[in-house]
Amino acid sequence: MLTRAITGFLFITTIIAGIYFNAIVAMCLFSLIALISINEFYGLTKKSSTIKPIKFWGALTGLLLIMISCLIILKIVEFKFIVIPILMLFLTFFIELYRKKENPFINISYTILGILYIVIPFVMLFHLGFYVNNGFTNNYSFQIILGFFILLWVNDTGAYLAGRFFGKHKLFERISPNKTWEGSIGGTLVTVAGAYILSIFFTNLNLTNWVVLSILVAVFGGLGDLAESMLKRSLGVKDSGKLLPGHGGVLDRIDGLLLSVPFVYSYLHLIS
Secondary structure, eight states, X not given: OHHHHHHHHHHHHHHHHHHXXXXXXXXXXXXXXXXHHHHXXXXXXXXXXXXXXXXXXXXXXXXXXXXXXXXHHTTSSOGGGGHHHHHHHHHHHHHHHHHOOSSHHHHHHHHHHHHHHHHHHHHHHHHHTTBOSSSBOSSOOSHHHHHHHHHHHHHHHHHHHHHHHHOOSEEETTTEEEEEHHHHHHHHHHHHHHHHHHHHHOTTSOHHHHHHHHHHHHHXXXXXXXXXXXXXXXXXXXXXXXSBTTTBOHHHHHHHHHHHHHHHHHHHHHHO
Protein backbone atom coordinates (compact mmCIF):
# COMPACT_ATOMS: atom_id res chain seq x y z
CA MET A 1 0.00 0.00 0.00
CA LEU A 2 2.83 2.43 0.87
CA THR A 3 4.61 1.67 -2.42
CA ARG A 4 1.38 2.24 -4.34
CA ALA A 5 0.80 5.56 -2.55
CA ILE A 6 4.34 6.82 -3.18
CA THR A 7 4.24 5.82 -6.84
CA GLY A 8 0.86 7.47 -7.30
CA PHE A 9 2.05 10.67 -5.63
CA LEU A 10 5.15 10.89 -7.83
CA PHE A 11 3.17 10.14 -11.00
CA ILE A 12 0.55 12.79 -10.22
CA THR A 13 3.17 15.35 -9.18
CA THR A 14 5.08 14.83 -12.44
CA ILE A 15 1.94 15.34 -14.52
CA ILE A 16 0.86 18.46 -12.63
CA ALA A 17 4.34 20.00 -12.85
CA GLY A 18 4.66 19.23 -16.57
CA ILE A 19 1.25 20.70 -17.40
CA TYR A 20 1.70 23.79 -15.25
CA PHE A 21 5.18 24.77 -16.45
CA ASN A 22 4.56 25.60 -20.13
CA ALA A 23 3.37 24.17 -23.43
CA ILE A 24 6.77 22.82 -24.53
CA VAL A 25 7.23 20.89 -21.28
CA ALA A 26 3.65 19.58 -21.55
CA MET A 27 4.35 18.44 -25.12
CA CYS A 28 7.50 16.58 -24.03
CA LEU A 29 5.69 15.00 -21.09
CA PHE A 30 2.78 13.80 -23.23
CA SER A 31 5.16 12.51 -25.91
CA LEU A 32 7.07 10.49 -23.30
CA ILE A 33 3.88 9.05 -21.78
CA ALA A 34 2.53 8.21 -25.23
CA LEU A 35 5.78 6.49 -26.25
CA ILE A 36 5.86 4.38 -23.08
CA SER A 37 2.18 3.52 -23.48
CA ILE A 38 2.61 2.46 -27.12
CA ASN A 39 5.44 0.12 -26.11
CA GLU A 40 3.27 -1.30 -23.33
CA PHE A 41 0.39 -1.75 -25.78
CA TYR A 42 2.61 -3.80 -28.07
CA GLY A 43 3.96 -5.66 -25.06
CA LEU A 44 0.46 -6.90 -24.24
CA THR A 45 0.69 -9.17 -27.28
CA LYS A 46 3.84 -10.99 -26.09
CA LYS A 47 1.87 -14.03 -24.92
CA SER A 48 0.14 -14.34 -28.27
CA SER A 49 1.60 -16.60 -30.92
CA THR A 50 -0.53 -15.00 -33.65
CA ILE A 51 -0.02 -11.25 -33.03
CA LYS A 52 3.36 -9.73 -33.86
CA PRO A 53 3.10 -5.93 -34.21
CA ILE A 54 5.97 -3.96 -35.74
CA LYS A 55 7.05 -2.50 -32.41
CA PHE A 56 9.92 -0.19 -33.31
CA TRP A 57 8.19 1.23 -36.38
CA GLY A 58 4.95 1.74 -34.48
CA ALA A 59 6.70 3.50 -31.60
CA LEU A 60 8.68 5.74 -33.98
CA THR A 61 5.60 6.63 -36.01
CA GLY A 62 3.60 7.35 -32.87
CA LEU A 63 6.31 9.57 -31.44
CA LEU A 64 6.62 11.58 -34.66
CA LEU A 65 2.85 11.87 -34.98
CA ILE A 66 2.38 13.36 -31.52
CA MET A 67 5.41 15.65 -31.68
CA ILE A 68 4.68 17.03 -35.15
CA SER A 69 0.99 17.49 -34.29
CA CYS A 70 1.87 19.40 -31.12
CA LEU A 71 4.44 21.53 -32.97
CA ILE A 72 1.75 22.40 -35.53
CA ILE A 73 -0.58 23.45 -32.70
CA LEU A 74 2.27 25.58 -31.33
CA LYS A 75 2.74 27.03 -34.84
CA ILE A 76 6.42 26.07 -34.78
CA VAL A 77 6.11 23.94 -37.92
CA GLU A 78 3.68 24.16 -40.82
CA PHE A 79 0.67 21.87 -41.16
CA LYS A 80 2.14 20.20 -44.27
CA PHE A 81 4.65 18.29 -42.13
CA ILE A 82 1.82 16.08 -40.82
CA VAL A 83 2.24 14.06 -44.03
CA ILE A 84 5.42 12.52 -42.58
CA PRO A 85 3.75 10.38 -39.88
CA ILE A 86 0.74 9.78 -42.13
CA LEU A 87 2.96 8.28 -44.83
CA MET A 88 4.74 6.25 -42.16
CA LEU A 89 1.39 4.76 -41.15
CA PHE A 90 0.83 3.56 -44.70
CA LEU A 91 4.40 2.31 -45.02
CA THR A 92 3.47 -0.19 -42.28
CA PHE A 93 1.78 -2.30 -44.96
CA PHE A 94 4.97 -2.51 -47.04
CA ILE A 95 7.19 -3.27 -44.06
CA GLU A 96 4.94 -6.18 -43.17
CA LEU A 97 5.43 -7.56 -46.69
CA TYR A 98 9.12 -8.18 -45.91
CA ARG A 99 8.65 -9.56 -42.39
CA LYS A 100 7.11 -12.81 -43.68
CA LYS A 101 5.06 -13.29 -40.50
CA GLU A 102 1.84 -15.22 -40.15
CA ASN A 103 -1.38 -13.17 -39.98
CA PRO A 104 0.14 -10.05 -41.57
CA PHE A 105 -3.02 -7.98 -41.44
CA ILE A 106 -3.49 -8.72 -37.74
CA ASN A 107 0.07 -7.46 -37.22
CA ILE A 108 -0.64 -4.34 -39.27
CA SER A 109 -3.90 -3.74 -37.41
CA TYR A 110 -2.31 -3.95 -33.98
CA THR A 111 0.60 -1.77 -35.06
CA ILE A 112 -1.67 1.01 -36.33
CA LEU A 113 -4.21 0.59 -33.52
CA GLY A 114 -1.52 1.14 -30.91
CA ILE A 115 -0.64 4.45 -32.55
CA LEU A 116 -4.16 5.77 -33.05
CA TYR A 117 -5.57 4.53 -29.72
CA ILE A 118 -2.88 6.34 -27.74
CA VAL A 119 -1.50 9.23 -29.81
CA ILE A 120 -4.69 10.87 -31.10
CA PRO A 121 -6.17 11.37 -27.59
CA PHE A 122 -2.90 12.90 -26.37
CA VAL A 123 -2.83 15.34 -29.28
CA MET A 124 -6.41 16.33 -28.42
CA LEU A 125 -5.47 16.65 -24.76
CA PHE A 126 -2.56 18.94 -25.62
CA HIS A 127 -4.83 21.11 -27.76
CA LEU A 128 -7.18 21.52 -24.78
CA GLY A 129 -4.45 23.69 -23.29
CA PHE A 130 -5.27 26.33 -25.89
CA TYR A 131 -8.98 26.54 -25.10
CA VAL A 132 -9.36 29.92 -23.38
CA ASN A 133 -12.53 31.98 -22.87
CA ASN A 134 -14.90 29.89 -24.97
CA GLY A 135 -12.63 29.16 -27.91
CA PHE A 136 -9.35 27.71 -29.11
CA THR A 137 -6.60 30.34 -29.20
CA ASN A 138 -2.83 30.62 -29.65
CA ASN A 139 -2.28 31.09 -25.91
CA TYR A 140 -1.49 28.16 -23.63
CA SER A 141 -3.27 27.72 -20.30
CA PHE A 142 -2.92 24.75 -17.96
CA GLN A 143 -6.46 25.09 -16.56
CA ILE A 144 -8.53 22.73 -18.71
CA ILE A 145 -5.83 20.06 -19.04
CA LEU A 146 -5.19 20.03 -15.31
CA GLY A 147 -8.91 20.22 -14.61
CA PHE A 148 -9.45 17.22 -16.87
CA PHE A 149 -6.84 15.18 -14.97
CA ILE A 150 -8.32 16.22 -11.62
CA LEU A 151 -11.78 15.10 -12.72
CA LEU A 152 -10.33 11.81 -13.94
CA TRP A 153 -8.53 11.18 -10.64
CA VAL A 154 -11.56 12.22 -8.58
CA ASN A 155 -13.77 9.86 -10.59
CA ASP A 156 -11.38 6.94 -10.09
CA THR A 157 -11.14 7.58 -6.35
CA GLY A 158 -14.86 8.17 -5.91
CA ALA A 159 -15.78 5.06 -7.90
CA TYR A 160 -13.33 2.94 -5.88
CA LEU A 161 -14.62 4.14 -2.51
CA ALA A 162 -18.29 3.97 -3.47
CA GLY A 163 -17.83 0.50 -4.90
CA ARG A 164 -15.96 -0.70 -1.85
CA PHE A 165 -18.55 0.48 0.67
CA PHE A 166 -21.79 0.25 -1.29
CA GLY A 167 -21.09 -1.96 -4.30
CA LYS A 168 -23.51 -4.85 -4.82
CA HIS A 169 -24.59 -4.92 -8.46
CA LYS A 170 -21.92 -5.84 -11.01
CA LEU A 171 -21.35 -3.46 -13.90
CA PHE A 172 -19.46 -5.67 -16.41
CA GLU A 173 -18.69 -8.85 -14.51
CA ARG A 174 -17.34 -10.73 -17.53
CA ILE A 175 -14.71 -8.01 -18.06
CA SER A 176 -14.05 -6.49 -14.63
CA PRO A 177 -15.63 -8.43 -11.74
CA ASN A 178 -14.85 -5.75 -9.14
CA LYS A 179 -16.65 -2.84 -10.81
CA THR A 180 -20.20 -2.11 -9.69
CA TRP A 181 -23.06 0.18 -10.64
CA GLU A 182 -22.89 1.76 -7.21
CA GLY A 183 -19.22 2.53 -7.72
CA SER A 184 -19.86 4.04 -11.15
CA ILE A 185 -22.74 6.21 -9.94
CA GLY A 186 -20.85 7.26 -6.82
CA GLY A 187 -17.82 8.20 -8.89
CA THR A 188 -19.98 10.30 -11.21
CA LEU A 189 -21.61 12.20 -8.32
CA VAL A 190 -18.25 12.92 -6.70
CA THR A 191 -16.84 14.05 -10.06
CA VAL A 192 -19.73 16.47 -10.59
CA ALA A 193 -19.07 17.89 -7.13
CA GLY A 194 -15.42 18.24 -8.10
CA ALA A 195 -16.48 20.15 -11.22
CA TYR A 196 -18.27 22.70 -9.04
CA ILE A 197 -15.08 23.31 -7.04
CA LEU A 198 -12.99 23.54 -10.22
CA SER A 199 -15.33 26.16 -11.67
CA ILE A 200 -14.47 28.45 -8.75
CA PHE A 201 -10.72 28.37 -9.38
CA PHE A 202 -10.46 27.56 -13.10
CA THR A 203 -12.44 30.20 -14.96
CA ASN A 204 -11.65 29.20 -18.55
CA LEU A 205 -14.97 27.35 -18.41
CA ASN A 206 -18.20 28.22 -16.63
CA LEU A 207 -19.93 25.93 -14.12
CA THR A 208 -22.28 24.38 -16.69
CA ASN A 209 -19.46 23.36 -19.01
CA TRP A 210 -17.35 22.00 -16.15
CA VAL A 211 -20.31 19.86 -15.08
CA VAL A 212 -20.78 18.56 -18.63
CA LEU A 213 -17.07 17.75 -18.81
CA SER A 214 -17.26 15.94 -15.47
CA ILE A 215 -20.09 13.73 -16.72
CA LEU A 216 -18.23 12.98 -19.96
CA VAL A 217 -15.09 12.10 -17.97
CA ALA A 218 -17.01 9.90 -15.53
CA VAL A 219 -18.96 7.99 -18.19
CA PHE A 220 -16.37 7.57 -20.91
CA GLY A 221 -13.43 7.37 -18.51
CA GLY A 222 -15.09 4.39 -16.84
CA LEU A 223 -15.83 2.81 -20.20
CA GLY A 224 -12.23 3.43 -21.26
CA ASP A 225 -11.04 1.54 -18.20
CA LEU A 226 -13.33 -1.34 -19.12
CA ALA A 227 -12.15 -1.29 -22.74
CA GLU A 228 -8.53 -1.70 -21.69
CA SER A 229 -9.56 -4.48 -19.28
CA MET A 230 -11.32 -6.17 -22.21
CA LEU A 231 -8.13 -5.90 -24.26
CA LYS A 232 -5.96 -7.37 -21.50
CA ARG A 233 -8.43 -10.15 -20.79
CA SER A 234 -8.58 -11.09 -24.48
CA LEU A 235 -4.78 -11.33 -24.52
CA GLY A 236 -4.48 -13.12 -21.17
CA VAL A 237 -2.52 -10.30 -19.49
CA LYS A 238 -3.14 -8.80 -16.03
CA ASP A 239 -1.16 -5.54 -16.21
CA SER A 240 0.16 -3.54 -19.16
CA GLY A 241 3.59 -3.28 -17.53
CA LYS A 242 5.58 -2.94 -14.31
CA LEU A 243 6.94 0.58 -14.60
CA LEU A 244 4.73 1.93 -11.80
CA PRO A 245 5.12 -0.27 -8.68
CA GLY A 246 1.74 -1.03 -7.15
CA HIS A 247 -0.11 0.31 -10.20
CA GLY A 248 1.11 -1.81 -13.11
CA GLY A 249 1.99 0.01 -16.30
CA VAL A 250 1.49 3.56 -17.49
CA LEU A 251 -1.21 2.37 -19.88
CA ASP A 252 -3.14 1.03 -16.88
CA ARG A 253 -3.13 4.54 -15.38
CA ILE A 254 -4.29 6.40 -18.50
CA ASP A 255 -6.86 3.98 -19.92
CA GLY A 256 -9.76 6.19 -18.86
CA LEU A 257 -8.07 9.22 -20.38
CA LEU A 258 -7.73 7.67 -23.84
CA LEU A 259 -11.45 7.18 -24.47
CA SER A 260 -12.78 10.22 -22.58
CA VAL A 261 -10.54 12.91 -24.12
CA PRO A 262 -12.13 12.63 -27.62
CA PHE A 263 -15.59 13.32 -26.16
CA VAL A 264 -14.38 16.24 -24.04
CA TYR A 265 -12.48 17.66 -27.01
CA SER A 266 -15.47 17.27 -29.34
CA TYR A 267 -17.78 18.95 -26.84
CA LEU A 268 -15.51 21.98 -26.49
CA HIS A 269 -15.29 22.27 -30.27
CA LEU A 270 -19.07 22.19 -30.52
CA ILE A 271 -19.55 25.02 -28.03
CA SER A 272 -16.67 27.20 -29.22
